[in-house]
Amino acid sequence: MQGKDTLFSKPITQLGEFRFDEQVAEVFPDMIQRSVPGYSNIISTIGHLTGQFHQANSKLYDLGCSLGAATMAMRRAVTKPGVEIVAVDNSAAMLERCQKHLDAFRSSAPVSLLCEDICEVEINQASVVVLNFTLQFIAQEQRLALLTKIYQGMCPGGLLIVSEKFHFEQTSTQNLISELHLDFKRANGYSELEISQKRSSLDNVLVTDTIAQHKQRFADAGFSASELWFQCFNFGSLVAIK
Numbered sequence: 658m659q660g661k662d663t664l665f666s667k668p669i670t671q672l673g674e675f676r677f678d679e680q681v682a683e684v685f686p687d688m689i690q691r692s693v694p695g696y697s698n699i700i701s702t703i704g705h706l707t708g709q710f711h712q713a714n715s716k717l718y719d720l721g722c723s724l725g726a727a728t729m730a731m732r733r734a735v736t737k738p739g740v741e742i743v744a745v746d747n748s749a750a751m752l753e754r755c756q757k758h759l760d761a762f763r764s765s766a767p768v769s770l771l772c773e774d775i776c777e778v779e780i781n782q783a784s785v786v787v788l789n790f791t792l793q794f795i796a797q798e799q800r801l802a803l804l805t806k807i808y809q810g811m812c813p814g815g816l817l818i819v820s821e822k823f824h825f826e827q828t829s830t831q832n833l834i835s836e837l838h839l840d841f842k843r844a845n846g847y848s849e850l851e852i853s854q855k856r857s858s859l860d861n862v863l864v865t866d867t868i869a870q871h872k873q874r875f876a877d878a879g880f881s882a883s884e885l886w887f888q889c890f891n892f893g894s895l896v897a898i899k
């Protein structure tokens with residue numbers, strides 16, 4: 658049983674930048690479940706889409722895998738032969754725990770865990786690629802290059818799934834929708850102090866795009882079609898097809 662997220666519950670005098678370190682890795686399942694509306698739905702749909710889109714003798718990539726929630730949903734959905742899963746994260750604390758989670762269940766689909774920067778990792782023969790709440794942590798000027806590399810490493814008919822926090826163009830709806838997210842956090846037991854300290858630590862670390870920016874970037878990277886398949890408040894998930 659993993660820990661409850663109380664990382665921001667006491668006043669912190671020197672609030673540093675948010676990092677995916679040991680402390681965060683230890684409470685991550687609780688943190689993401691209580692912070693991201695629709696997270697469980699997204700994980701189960703990643704499994705469902707993997708079942709539909711994985712191709713025999715191809716690779717499946719989970720980029721920014723954290724503890725492997727999406728990796729495991731993908732692995733459970735594999736039915737075709739010759740499939741290898743590659744899960745990548747640059748946080749050693751996350752990957753250590755991810756390996757334990759993977760080892761706890763038997764599966765015939767092999768998973769390679771790589772402790773690397775996803776901007777550096779080679780992508781090839783990919784039928785399904787997942788960026789589940791990871792692209793938002795990549796410097797904005799590197800995002801198109803990353804998506805272009807992914808596109809070039811994908812098989813024809815391959816699927817990219819990108820889940821993100823968004824912002825909205827119009828101030829009135831931006832305020833309304835982000836307030837709904839704050840109410841979701843409050844309803845999940847986060848105090849005003851926890852909410853505001855985490856928000857400050859995520860400033861300039863988690864940098865959101867609009868849904869339109871995501872779609873434009875998919876087109877610029879070469880994808881023939883993309884669509885938002887899920888949205889709850891300012892969080893959602895898109896698919897792009899090669």
Ligand SMILES: C[S@@+](CC[C@H](N)C(=O)[O-])C[C@H]1O[C@@H](n2cnc3c(N)ncnc32)[C@H](O)[C@@H]1O
Nearest residue numbers: 677721722723726746747748774775789790794
């Ligand atoms: C919000 S978490 C992802 C959650 C996970 N995909 C899931 O479905 O549970 C973001 C992850 O991306 C990783 N990350 C951020 N920037 C990265 C980079 N440049 N290369 C590799 N991993 C990165 C972080 O270490 C963190 O584990």
Ligand SMILES: O=C(O)C(=O)C[C@]1(C(=O)O)C=C[C@@H](O)C=C1
Nearest residue numbers: 688689692693790822855859863
């Ligand atoms: O925006 C927030 O308030 C969040 O907590 C979001 C978010 C995310 O989207 O990744 C940020 C960090 C943690 O990984 C969990 C959730």
